[in-house]
Amino acid sequence: MNLGRFLSRSAKYWPEQAAIIFRDRTFTFQQLDERSNRLANALLGLGAQKGDRVAVQAWNCPQLIEVECALYKAGLVKVALNARLSAAETQETIVNAQARIVLAGGQHIEVIEALRPQLEAVERFVAIEGEAAGFLGYEALLERASSTNPDVEMHASDLAVLHFTSGSTGKLKAAMQTVGNRMASLRKVVMGRMPAQPGDVLALAGPITHASGMFIQPFLSQGGTILLHDRFDPDSYLASLERHRAKAAFLVPTMINMLVKHPRIGAHDLSSLRYMSYGGAPIAPALVRDAWQAIGPVLSQGYGAGETTGGLVTLSVDDHRLAIEGGQEHLLASCGRPFGESQVLVVDEHGRELATGDVGEIVVAGPDVFAGYWREPELTAAALVNGRLHTGDLARADERGYLYIVDRKKEMIISGGFNVYPTEIEQVLYRHPAIYEACVIGVPDENWGEAIKAVVVLRDDRKASADELIEHCRGLLADFKKPRSIEFVSELPKNGNGKMSRKDVREQYWRGHERRVA
Template sequence: MNLGRYLRRTAGHQPDAEAVVCGRVRLTYAELDDHSDRLAAALCDLGLSRGERVATLADNRAELVITEMALYKAGLTRAPINSRLGVSEVAHLLAETDARVLLTESEHLGTARTAVPGTGVETVIGYDGPSDLGPGYAETLAGTERRPVDVDCDENGAAVLHFTSGSTGKLKAAVQTYGNRLALMRKSVMSADTRVGPGDRQILAGPVTHASGMPLMGIFFAGGCALVLPRWDAEEFLAAIEHERATHAFVVPTMVNTVLALPGARDYDLSTLRRLVYGAAPMSPARIRAAWDLFGPVLAQGYGCGETTSGVLFLSTEDHRRALEGEDEELLLSCGRPLAEAEVAVVDDRGEPVPDGEVGEIAVRGPDVVPRYHNEPELTARTFRDGWFLTGDLARRRADGYVFIVDRKKDMIVSGGFNIYAVEVEAALHQHPGVHEAAVVGVPDDQWGEAVKAVVVPRDGAALTEPGLIAFCAEHLARMKKPRSVDFVTALPHNPNGKIDRRAIRDRYWAGAGRLVN
């Protein structure tokens, strides 16, 4: 098998159709196929063979997309490094992956210059031109004669080392195989909600090296166009929908929040948008209603992670409509039902399914679930059991298959013997019109062991008070679940993937405590 064959086929069918737009760069399918062939050939000429690792360190740019396609064609393993990581983390990942080649850009040359020594990196290719570290990308392509590269790959071979942080903050790599990536492509085109075909144009708003890049192969298989934003900016996102006539978009809830906060959001023509998929974190019912009002009846939600190679649960646009029109309002709290080939169960600590309505851990199996973590046998043994991946997310299942997440195992607060789920309290806080963003953590308490603490970013101009917010939550939650204290801040910490970093928030309150709760 070789995933690059699907790009080559689409390029033969519609060579002049746009495949990638990023900033000022616009590539047709013929150009994407040509450039990726040249880069694949150049990497093979460096002596790289099937399964060897190639790392990237760059912000969103068209060359990252070309690189991904080239690595598929050459049968190489991609090791994407988040461009927000520090020098020591980059050095660790380069050594951990045994990468022989690094492709980077001028903004990150300083990091590369410090991180590369002592690793196995032999060649550094600069996307913006030659440097003291190695040759330039354009020069490398120009100096390589184009030839179709089609290395036969084993479906169990590693295609991507997808790095993600765990509850300890340690970076770990889910080994996404070529079979996993093929399953991802299949599920991307199996549903009308996610298929991006000829004439369709999907905005990828986050880092394409991670979750936002997951749809790429499905887009190229079906013949659509990937609109890659160089960086996140709410106004540029809306302008891209209008000017590029975008039909689809993938965002995280934090991005939706920034769009909703824009005074001029309704000044843009968003009429071409048919599907806005959000995921990677929960979004409160109040925010969903506001987004539906702004964007129209186009919302859908996906639930998944690096270990499941993108989404495995999906809440469709029709599900959103039913909820928002009062037919089944509870669906606004759901992350959907199983998508495509994935099997999803809610299990107890022994791995046995719990009865519908009871809380357990989400477990997933199927062709899109990775087989292991890279160089982490103990973590692999704890997390993958009898073919099932244990997500760490606590949830309940409804009789008709809809799944409702209540919290992460590590974020559950035990106060006075009661289990309190941070997500549930955050959902109540987000119903208050004066709350822009909120995080809930457990903090040390002599009487209760842990007490519920809300850390809140107010909306501009909102006059929030601690007693007022606590009283508001008491109207929407059981008395034991309401926050016992509220801190107001100007911003919450986020991890490199844009999610609220609860661990960083919690650590501030537990510093110096004799007992840690995680």
């Protein structure tokens, strides 16, 4: 077993076909296969052995795809660092992963060079672009290495990826994704979420070190082409979709909003699109409807995490059509229905499956459930119980199997003895046409313990008062759930992955209080 064999097979079937398009450059399958073979052999030649961790930090570039393919072929473990990490976070991640080799993009060399005295376990540093003292040159390594695939034999239980994310406490933690997990991820994308034909083009503008990157290997294995952007710019993005006749795309809601608001979106021919998948953050139903009109009937949504090796629940294009055109708008509040091989259940505190409509925790069992948290046995034991992943997400399921996320366990507000779920209130706020983004939190209150507060961003072309929004909630929620106060801001804080940071919103209100809400 080796995931790198899929690329080599595609190179045999479609050698001259484009595997990657980046700016004005095209890399064929034959070139990608050969270059990743050379890199795999070069890393092994530097002393790396099967199971060793190799860290890489760079903005989106073709080399990131080459690195991933090479690490699979060599049996090495990918540690992909978010390009937006601070120097302290970069150091923490590399040290925690016990990486032996670090590859750095041109804009990250300076930071990593300054950290070298603290990175004692790292034996080799490689500059992907440019030159730096003490760094090996990426192209020079490839030039000297063999072009034969090392094809290291792997087992399903072997570690393939350390997927680092920040938890609610801000501490970085790494989900251990095995070769078997990654194989399961490939299968579910190919079989369900984003099937492709040879030559189909997938546009990726988000960081491929994280969610966007989960589609790369499945697409390449089908002979598809990755249309890679180093940053998201609506003008160039729309032009490239039209020019390259893109069939698929993955975006976060912020990007979709930028496209919908773009004054010239109607001037671009997007008729080639079949799927525009989104995920990673809540999205207002009004924005979904606007995007459906502006971009086309191509929207789909995914729910998943690093612990599930990507999405395992999807709200398909047909589901969106049913919601928007079929009069079942409530489906836009759902994250969809499970697909693929894993079992997804809503259970009570004793692990028993709940009846339709009851709120409980989502648990997952199956081949895409991760192996645990790297060097965190206590976290692993809490998350994996009797072979099931306890996600910490509270949800309910309807009679047709659609899942509705209610909230995170840790984000529940207790106000006057009642349990209140912020996401439930946010979804109601999103039904107001003026709301662009909303974050609901509990703030200190002498009488209630916590009072419910909504911090909102209005759409550019809309206005609303606090009283109007509270009255809107009053008609759709029990009285104890409606916000007691509304604050208007120009933007909500985001973490490095572009997700709203509820922790940062809440922090200012709890500063100085002895009792804190985790």
